[in-house]
Amino acid sequence: MNPCRWLLIALLVFAAAPATADGTAATVKPVELRNAPFIDAEAVARLPRQTRVTIIKRQGAWTKIHMTDGRRGWLRMLDLDFGENAKKGDSGLGALLNVARTGSSGMTVATGVRGLSEEDLKSARPNPAALKQLDRYTVSAAQARRFARHARLHTQNIHYLAAPSSETGNASEPADNAAPFGDLP
Amino acid sequence: MKRAMPWILAAVLLSLPLAGSGFQLNLNKIGDILHKTRQASSTVSEAQEVQIGTGIAANLLGAAPLVRDPALQRYVNDVGRWLTLHSSRPDLPWHFGVLDTNDINAFAAPGGYVFITRGLLLRLHSEAELAGVLAHEIAHVLKKHHLRAIEKNARMGILADVLHMAAQDKRHGESLQKAIGAGTELYARGLDKDDEYQADRMGVVIAARAGYDPFALPAVLQTLEKINPRDSAFALMFKTHPTAENRLRALDAAMGAQLDRYGRQAEGTARFARHFHPR
Numbered sequence: 310m311n312p313c314r315w316l317l318i319a320l321l322v323f324a325a326a327p328a329t330a331d332g333t334a335a336t337v338k339p340v341e342l343r344n345a346p347f348i349d350a351e352a353v354a355r356l357p358r359q360t361r362v363t364i365i366k367r368q369g370a371w372t373k374i375h376m377t378d379g380r381r382g383w384l385r386m387l388d389l390d391f392g393e394n395a396k397k398g399d400s401g402l403g404a405l406l407n408v409a410r411t412g413s414s415g416m417t418v419a420t421g422v423r424g425l426s427e428e429d430l431k432s433a434r435p436n437p438a439a440l441k442q443l444d445r446y447t448v449s450a451a452q453a454r455r456f457a458r459h460a461r462l463h464t465q466n467i468h469y470l471a472a473p474s475s476e477t478g479n480a481s482e483p484a485d486n487a488a489p490f491g492d493l494p
Numbered sequence: 495m496k497r498a499m500p501w502i503l504a505a506v507l508l509s510l511p512l513a514g515s516g517f518q519l520n521l522n523k524i525g526d527i528l529h530k531t532r533q534a535s536s537t538v539s540e541a542q543e544v545q546i547g548t549g550i551a552a553n554l555l556g557a558a559p560l561v562r563d564p565a566l567q568r569y570v571n572d573v574g575r576w577l578t579l580h581s582s583r584p585d586l587p588w589h590f591g592v593l594d595t596n597d598i599n600a601f602a603a604p605g606g607y608v609f610i611t612r613g614l615l616l617r618l619h620s621e622a623e624l625a626g627v628l629a630h631e632i633a634h635v636l637k638k639h640h641l642r643a644i645e646k647n648a649r650m651g652i653l654a655d656v657l658h659m660a661a662q663d664k665r666h667g668e669s670l671q672k673a674i675g676a677g678t679e680l681y682a683r684g685l686d687k688d689d690e691y692q693a694d695r696m697g698v699v700i701a702a703r704a705g706y707d708p709f710a711l712p713a714v715l716q717t718l719e720k721i722n723p724r725d726s727a728f729a730l731m732f733k734t735h736p737t738a739e740n741r742l743r744a745l746d747a748a749m750g751a752q753l754d755r756y757g758r759q760a761e762g763t764a765r766f767a768r769h770f771h772p773r
Contacts, residue, residue: 311715332720334716337743348751348754355514367709367713368619368741368757368758369709369754369756369757369758370706370709370751370753370754370757371757377686386709386712386713386716387712387745387746387749388746389617389716389741390719390739390742391716391717391720392718392719392720392737392738392739406539423598425557425558425593425595425599425611425730426729426730427682427730427733428552429558430554430557430558430681430682430730432557433553433554433556433557434553434554434556435549435551435552435553435555435556436552436556436559437552439552439555439556439560440551440552440555442549442560443551443555443560443589443591444572444589445564446564446567446570446591447571447575447587447588447589447590448571448572448574448588449567449575450575450579450584452572452575453572453575453576453578453579454576454579456572456573456575456576457576457704457705458601460760460762460765461705461760462576462705462706462760463701463705463759464580464704464705465702465703465705465759466703467699467702467703467753467756468699469695469696469699469750470695470699470748470749470753471695471696472691472692472695472747472748473744473747473748481724
């Protein structure tokens with residue numbers, strides 16, 4: 310076997326090795342580490358900005374983490390930044406081969422083999438056959454309700470969120486928060 | 495499809511300089527149309543919106559076909575259609591599709607077309623995450639973001655009429671075809687950043703209304719945060735969207751703790767996984 314091939318295999322094995330399920334993240338601001346996933350749960354530590362933590366799992370708005378000293382607790386999921394490695398340019402190995410571990414499939418897929426480029430979009434010709442196929446997969450409102458019943462999904466009546474005040478200059482924005490939605494299913 | 499042509503063309507041609515399009519236009523006629531258009535509202539009807547969307551969807555499918563997995567396609571339609579029942583436009587002819595490409599992206603087209611790529615789908619962990627992505631795209635349709643972009647850039651009503659005249663001249667069939675091919679360029683440029691932030695804010699709410707954990711969409715954004723922006727599969731989304739980091743900061747500011755109590759709603763992790771592990 311030629312040496313390139315061995316190198317490739319070594320790289321693949323390395324790149325695909327799971328560090329942990331979801332890896333590490335850093336805090337985006339000073340935060341309280343809490344002993345339960347609630348806003349009024351007891352704070353067990355105060356972590357400065359850019360504290361590196363290891364992810365255990367997410368539950369709604371909260372992410373369970375452990376720290377290098379072994380302490381565990383819950384942080385607001387949105388107080389975590391996962392982009393540090395990507396920003397630093399990472400080790401280069403994963404990026405080199407564009408290998409990424411996927412979600413539930415657990416498969417490792419090589420990306421960049423064939424993407425959907427700007428060029429593909431610009432030169433695209435209509436595909437009427439695929440459009441017909443797409444029609445065949447559509448689901449009626451009644452079928453969707455049946456699916457939701459089986460899946461035990463329950464409708465909630467919730468208003469849209471207002472735009473944060475920092476986002477200015479969009480005059481049409483208030484309409485966003487008008488009547489939630491028409492008839493409940 | 496034939497009837498949709500002028501509209502698709504309008505969508506397509508908005509970025510092309512008219513002078514270079516090869517049409518010999520009757521200036522008097524254009525003047526007439528301009529005059530008419532100033533009087534009438536240039537609002538696009540729902541039927542026209544669907545026609546435009548159908549044309550764009552046909553082009554997107556030309557760039558990447560559908561994954562050949564009817565069960566998966568049906569499942570994505572089940573989830574998507576259920577979400578739309580929690581929107582202000584439940585009666586649009588909604589279509590959902592998984593595109594067969596490794597690229598990491600999702601698209602919406604006017605009138606109720608929503609696509610997710612296989613590349614993005616494979617990076618998701620649950621049905622709630624799928625719902626979050628679809629709900630973001632549904633929001634683009636609800637707020638007519640693409641349609642607005644087309645109207646804003648192209649003064650569509652006028653262009654459509656002009657193009658309709660041009661389309662009747664069969665000698666120009668070839669250049670028309672070229673223009674259609676170039677049309678989906680809108681999707682290579684992307685929308686206003688504010689439209690993306692708005693779609694995120696609406697997406698988490700639509701997902702929560704439909705019974706899903708609203709924090710699944712931010713979880714997808716955290717997954718995207720981990721991807722190296724130089725990954726070629728991520729190039730188009732990276733170019734056409736604000737960074738995942740900025741979208742997360744904006745969502746944090748908008749959500750606060752308002753949706754915390756819906757955080758224990760459905761994840762659908764097992765049901766989602768079943769569609770990738772057929773017996």
